Amino acid sequence: MASIQETQYGELACLEITLGEAKLLMARQGAQVLSYSRGEEPPIIWLSPTAQGRAGRSVRGGIPVCWPWFGIFERNPKQIQGQYLGTDAPQHGLVRGVEWHLEGIEDSDAGVTLGFTAPPLSADWPAAALELRVRLDDRLHIELRSENRGAQPLYLSQALHSYYQVGDIRQARVEGLDGCHYLNTVASWDEQHRQSGQLTFNAETDRIYRDPPERLSIVDPVLARRILLTSAGAGSAVLWNPWVDKAARLSDFPADGWQQMLCIETANVLERRLALAPGRSHSLRLAIEVQPLAVISR
Ligand code: TA6
Numbered sequence: 001m002a003s004i005q006e007t008q009y010g011e012l013a014c015l016e017i018t019l020g021e022a023k024l025l026m027a028r029q030g031a032q033v034l035s036y037s038r039g040e041e042p043p044i045i046w047l048s049p050t051a052q053g054r055a056g057r058s059v060r061g062g063i064p065v066c067w068p069w070f071g072i073f074e075r076n077p078k079q080i081q082g083q084y085l086g087t088d089a090p091q092h093g094l095v096r097g098v099e100w101h102l103e104g105i106e107d108s109d110a111g112v113t114l115g116f117t118a119p120p121l122s123a124d125w126p127a128a129a130l131e132l133r134v135r136l137d138d139r140l141h142i143e144l145r146s147e148n149r150g151a152q153p154l155y156l157s158q159a160l161h162s163y164y165q166v167g168d169i170r171q172a173r174v175e176g177l178d179g180c181h182y183l184n185t186v187a188s189w190d191e192q193h194r195q196s197g198q199l200t201f202n203a204e205t206d207r208i209y210r211d212p213p214e215r216l217s218i219v220d221p222v223l224a225r226r227i228l229l230t231s232a233g234a235g236s237a238v239l240w241n242p243w244v245d246k247a248a249r250l251s252d253f254p255a256d257g258w259q260q261m262l263c264i265e266t267a268n269v270l271e272r273r274l275a276l277a278p279g280r281s282h283s284l285r286l287a288i289e290v291q292p293l294a295v296i297s298r
Pocket residue numbers: 058071091092161206238240263265
C-alpha cells in the first residue's frame with residue numbers, strides 16, 4: 001500500500017505519494033506531476049531548482065498537461081483555432097494553471113492510481129471532458145483521456161510535456177527515432193527532415209517528430225541509466241532542450257539547468273491533431289521505466 005500525504009509546493013496544494021522506493025509529487029493545479037524519483041537515484045522527472053509554485057502558473061518541470069492545444073495557439077491547425085472564442089490564448093492551452101478535481105485513489109499492494117478531472121472549460125471552448133489517470137507501480141503510468149461532449153466534431157492538439165533529468169545533455173542520446181520525419185522548429189516550421197540514427201545534443205533543440213515508435217529511450221551514460229518511454233495514442237513526439245541562450249531567457253530556469261534536462265513530449269500536434277466525433281474519446285498513454293545501463297567492461 002502507498003503512503004499519500006497532503007503537502008504544499010509554494011502556493012500549490014500537492015500530494016506526495018510514496019510506494020516502496022518510489023516517490024511522486026503531484027500538484028492539484030494542472031494535475032501536474034512535479035517530480036518522480038526511485039530510491040537514492042537522481043530524480044527521473046526534472047523539476048527546475050528555481051521553479052515556483054504559483055497559483056495560475058505552470059510549474060517549470062515535471063509533466064505539464066498541454067490541452068486543448070499545444071504550443072503557440074497561432075501555430076495550431078485552423079480547425080483548432082476556429083473552435084476557440086476567447087481572446088487570450090496562452091501557450092500550451094487552458095488547463096495547466098487551473099485546479100483539477102481529485103476523483104479518487106485506488107491503492108493496492110501492486111500499485112496506486114490517482115484519477116483527476118479537469119474543471120469544465122469556459123464557454124469559449126466546445127463541450128469536452130478531460131481526465132488524467134496516474135498510476136505508480138514499478139513504473140509511472142499516465143493516461144490523458146479526452147472526450148467530445150458536444151454535438152460537433154472536436155479538434156484538439158495535446159502533449160504530456162515531460163521534463164526528464166539527465167546527468168549531462170551533451171553526453172545523452174535518444175534511441176528509437178531513426179527514420180522518423182521531423183520539423184526543426186528552431187530553424188523552420190516548413191522544412192521536413194528525416195532522423196538518421198540516434199539523436200544527440202549540441203545546440204538548442206526543438207523538434208516535432210511525426211509518427212514516433214511506441215518505445216523511445218533516453219540513454220544516459222553519466223547517470224548510467226536508460227529511461228524507457230512506452231507510449232500509445234501519440235502521433236507526435238516533441239524533443240526540446242533550450243541550451244544556453246534560450247535557458248537564460250526562460251522563467252524559473254537556472255542558467256545551467258539546460259545541462260540536466262531533456263523534454264520528450266508525448267503528443268498529438270500539427271497534422272497529427274485529434275478529430276473526435278460527438279461522444280467519442282481518445283486516450284494518450286505513457287509509461288516511464290528506468291533501467292540500469294549495462295556497464296561495458298573494458
Ligand atoms: O515543447 C517545446 C516548447 O514549445 C518550447 O518551444 C518552449 O516554449 C517550451 O515548450 C516551454 O514552454 P513553456 O510555456 O512551458 O515555457
